[in-house]
Amino acid sequence: MIRRLGPCRFLAVALSFGFLGAGAPAAHAEMDLFSRRAFAGVVDLRLATADGEKTFVDGGFGKLRYGGDRSGDWRVKAQVADVALIWKPQFSGAFSGLVDVEAQPEQRPSPDLVQSFVVFKPVPKSDFRYSARAGLYWPEISLEHGGPAWTVAETITPSAINAWVGEEVKVLGAEAHVQNRFGGHEIGLTAGVFTDDDTSGTLLSFRGWALHDIKSTAADRFPLPTLSPYMRTKQAPDTRSRRELDNEAGWYARLEWRPPAPFSLNAFYYDNRGDGVSVINKQWSWDTKFWNFGAAARVGDKLHLSSQLMFGRTIMGFPSATGRWVDMKFASAYLLATREIGEDSVSGRFDWFETKDLTTPQDNANEDGWSALAAYRHRLNEHLNLFVEATHIESARPGRLYGAVPAEQNQNQLQASLRISF
Amino acid sequence: MKAQLAILSAIALLVALSPGARAADLTVSVRTAAGKPVADAVIMVYPQAGGAPRPSGTYRMTQHHMMFDPFVMVAPVGAEVSFPNLDTVRHHVYSFSPTKPFELKLYAKGEAPSVKMDKAGIVALGCNIHDAMVAFIRVVDTAYAAKTDAQGKATIHDLPGGVASLRVWHPYSKAKAGETARAINLARDGAAAEGFTLELRAAPEMKHY
Ligand SMILES: [Cu+2]
Numbered sequence: 001m002i003r004r005l006g007p008c009r010f011l012a013v014a015l016s017f018g019f020l021g022a023g024a025p026a027a028h029a030e031m032d033l034f035s036r037r038a039f040a041g042v043v044d045l046r047l048a049t050a051d052g053e054k055t056f057v058d059g060g061f062g063k064l065r066y067g068g069d070r071s072g073d074w075r076v077k078a079q080v081a082d083v084a085l086i087w088k089p090q091f092s093g094a095f096s097g098l099v100d101v102e103a104q105p106e107q108r109p110s111p112d113l114v115q116s117f118v119v120f121k122p123v124p125k126s127d128f129r130y131s132a133r134a135g136l137y138w139p140e141i142s143l144e145h146g147g148p149a150w151t152v153a154e155t156i157t158p159s160a161i162n163a164w165v166g167e168e169v170k171v172l173g174a175e176a177h178v179q180n181r182f183g184g185h186e187i188g189l190t191a192g193v194f195t196d197d198d199t200s201g202t203l204l205s206f207r208g209w210a211l212h213d214i215k216s217t218a219a220d221r222f223p224l225p226t227l228s229p230y231m232r233t234k235q236a237p238d239t240r241s242r243r244e245l246d247n248e249a250g251w252y253a254r255l256e257w258r259p260p261a262p263f264s265l266n267a268f269y270y271d272n273r274g275d276g277v278s279v280i281n282k283q284w285s286w287d288t289k290f291w292n293f294g295a296a297a298r299v300g301d302k303l304h305l306s307s308q309l310m311f312g313r314t315i316m317g318f319p320s321a322t323g324r325w326v327d328m329k330f331a332s333a334y335l336l337a338t339r340e341i342g343e344d345s346v347s348g349r350f351d352w353f354e355t356k357d358l359t360t361p362q363d364n365a366n367e368d369g370w371s372a373l374a375a376y377r378h379r380l381n382e383h384l385n386l387f388v389e390a391t392h393i394e395s396a397r398p399g400r401l402y403g404a405v406p407a408e409q410n411q412n413q414l415q416a417s418l419r420i421s422f
Numbered sequence: 423m424k425a426q427l428a429i430l431s432a433i434a435l436l437v438a439l440s441p442g443a444r445a446a447d448l449t450v451s452v453r454t455a456a457g458k459p460v461a462d463a464v465i466m467v468y469p470q471a472g473g474a475p476r477p478s479g480t481y482r483m484t485q486h487h488m489m490f491d492p493f494v495m496v497a498p499v500g501a502e503v504s505f506p507n508l509d510t511v512r513h514h515v516y517s518f519s520p521t522k523p524f525e526l527k528l529y530a531k532g533e534a535p536s537v538k539m540d541k542a543g544i545v546a547l548g549c550n551i552h553d554a555m556v557a558f559i560r561v562v563d564t565a566y567a568a569k570t571d572a573q574g575k576a577t578i579h580d581l582p583g584g585v586a587s588l589r590v591w592h593p594y595s596k597a598k599a600g601e602t603a604r605a606i607n608l609a610r611d612g613a614a615a616e617g618f619t620l621e622l623r624a625a626p627e628m629k630h631y
Contacts, residue, residue, distance in 0.1 A: 032512070090512070093514065123514065123516045123525050184623060186626070259626075260623040260624065264626070
């Protein structure tokens with residue numbers, strides 16, 4: 001029933017929660033729906049060049065946002081990589097909302113809704129505090145993203161883990177968060193239920209890991225590279241990011257520990273409880289489960305380290321003689337080091353990623369690879385940050401042969417981004 | 423002439439002998455066990471002779487670049503502390519400390535709501551919008567209080583001589599209630615020095631975006 005309402009329901013659900021909040025008794029001064037401060041935005045002006053294979057954006061197997069020309073030589077691209085307009089209404093002291101509409105040149109439709117949620121967060125009366133959120137949002141997994149437009153803080157390109165979170169781990173859900181402090185230790189627990197993330201696993205299986213900053217939207221489709229002859233008849237040539245196909249809600253939970261020391265640790269578990277076989281227009285319900293472990297630490301005054309480790313499994317299709325159509329384990333990890341230099345920062349990141357196909361040799365989803373990245377962020381003023389970034393990536397994926405592309409690929413990418421926030 | 427000199431001498435002697443008439447300066451330096459200077463430690467001296475605080479001047483706890491400034495503020499009982507927002511974003515400052523629970527609901531750049539600190543103690547500050555924003559106000563009921571600088575030093579001027587209680591507080595001190603105390607005996611004039619070694623727990627790691 002709910003499915004027929006289309007993508008507008010994301011907005012509808014969030015707004016109905018919002019008006020619920022607005023209906024609560026609130027002093028007039030706390031309400032701020034349409035002042036200048038209730039609006040924010042981000043514009044990303046990008047100049048990029050890359051060599052190597054064709055990017056997945058154009059239907060290739062390339063793992064970066066940009067790729068080389070037909071012969072694999074450097075190709076230059078200038079684009080407005082992102083325009084985000086954000087509405088942050090404050091319904092009362094405890095009830096707020098966020099609606100994020102973005103135009104990304106690679107996405108169709110564009111502009112489209114990217115986030116839409118309401119937050120209930122009363123002012124704490126003691127060390128115990130709680131909050132809740134409902135709508136279309138990313139669960140808290142990424143240690144790299146922040147800000148109202150879910151931008152990457154210190155680099156242009158997020159890690160393989162968080163690029164995938166940006167693509168296939170956004171949910172239409174509701175979550176509750178509780179937090180307490182015991183002798184300087186802070187423990188936080190978040191649990192959520194969600195729908196509309198049944199296709200999660202599709203890109204990871206058919207394209208593999210990737211490193212880019214394109215965010216999934218409410219109604220978008222990501223292109224898939226050339227599928228194996230075995231899968232071509234079963235799976236559509238693209239994947240819808242937000243679909244509920246089997247009418248089973250998924251869930252996730254997150255535990256965080258902040259000791260009285262300059263580090264924090266968290267553990268996250270996700271299960272979309274997909275049945276693996278429900279299908280509409282060749283968009284399948286995948287059964288995807290994963291763990292994510294995160295650690296952040298400060299060394300001295302200026303050096304920040306963060307790291308995530310993710311591993312999981314995704315299953316799709318009916319049982320066959322060789323098992324399910326897709327049954328794949330996936331894992332990735334990164335280490336990011338950022339050093340503050342005045343108001344600027346320099347970052348280095350190493351990513352490792354792997355997938356292991358457990359079934360059907362007719363459709364090979366194996367891959368392994370790594371990437372190294374260096375970035376510099378220069379703060380020009382309150383509204384302007386200039387990023388420069390270099391990425392090198394190497395990967396081996398036998399499935400590239402379905403698109404007549406050699407399995408082993410190396411690639412380099414250079415980017416400059418002027419990020420304007422207002 | 424001689425009589426006048428005698429009277430003047432007597433007055434001078436009386437002034438010199440009366441408690442508090444001549445003042446001492448006390449410099450306290452605070453370090454960690456490893457010898458690193460400890461900034462933002464609040465030094466409080468309670469002379470037996472007393473000395474209630476006199477709130478004067480302005481007490482500003484600004485919010486800038488999504489941080490409170492200063493991180494630690496010393497304010498006398500009765501001080502009116504203002505909270506100017508210098509950011510373009512709204513802040514929602516609160517404290518649930520028993521010393522002064524309050525809430526300054528969502529206010530914008532240019533606004534500077536204020537709160538009267540009517541009781542001595544610790545007021546831990548937070549912002550309901552930005553969880554990483556943390557600061558402390560130490561409300562003191564003595565006229566003789568100061569906060570250590572980056573060198574870990576603070577000097578309190580014009581202290582009356584005699585026995586006094588010297589207390590040192592730091593938000594991250596591992597001591598009970600964050601406070602270390604000792605009795606001192608101050609000479610009537612001149613300069614005195616005291617040293618403290620504090621064991622601090624590390625500041626928590628905050629999201630840096
Ligand atoms: Cu704030």
